Amino acid sequence: MYSYLKGQVIGWQSPQSHRQLLTLEVNSIGYDLWVTARFVQTLPALGEVCQVFTHLQVRDDQWLLYGFGSAAERDLFRQLTSVSGIGSQLALGLLDTLPMPDLVQAIVSGNTRLLSQAPGVGKKTAERIALELKAKLSDWRDRSGLITQPSAGPVGAVLEEVEMTLLALGYSSQEVMQALRTVGQTQALAKQEDAGAWLREAIAWLSQQE
DSSP states (O other), X not given: OOSEEEEEEEEEEEEETTEEEEEEEETTEEEEEEEOHHHHTTOOOTTXXXXXXXXXXXXXSOEEEEEESSHHHHHHHHHHHXXXXXXXXXXXXXXXXXXXXXXXXXXXXXXXXXXXXXXXXXXXXXXXXXXXXXHHHHHHHHHHTOOOOOOOSOOHHHHHHHHHHHHHTTOOHHHHHHHHHHXXXXXXXXXXXXXXXHHXXXXXXXXXXX
16 A cells, blocks of 8 residues: 655654654654664654655554565565564564574575574574575565675584574674674685684674774
8 A cells, every 4th residue: 555655754662672663754644653673773863854665564453554764675574474473573573683684694594593583583483484485585585686795604503503602692693694704705714614713703803893
């Protein structure tokens, strides 16, 4: 029904950590849209105009609008909610936890450990997401022109061990992925190299960012 809305940013509320309620005024009408906290960080100042791509969810008792920074992000939200047991709240949590290219890459590669970092997404749910969307998102990513950097990090059991250790040290999933990608592109590390070497280089890079 609505493809996008373009209007003034009136304000936003934060009823939950991973989703916020954005108010957008379009032609003297105020629209409330559920958006991710990540998206709120990209909004212009209050009173300025922005364009928000939308998804309308119709229920028996209410209509809910969801807002996204791009058509591709909205399409990914729709793909996520097509999975059995994945509602809009879990989908927003996934979109808020990981940058979109990293989220798509995690699903396509079956990285359930990374998917499980999103609130409410357990191991079985992550496995179901990867199982149902792996092939679809691989094709969709190519058709939509979504740019994802080729993985330059470790693989298999090495990747899992490095991720678990860095997450246990308090780094966020986004920081971990960025560190491994950067280290893989700048250091002469093989994808199958021992986890200790990857950890040393990743921690050294992360320490420089603090």
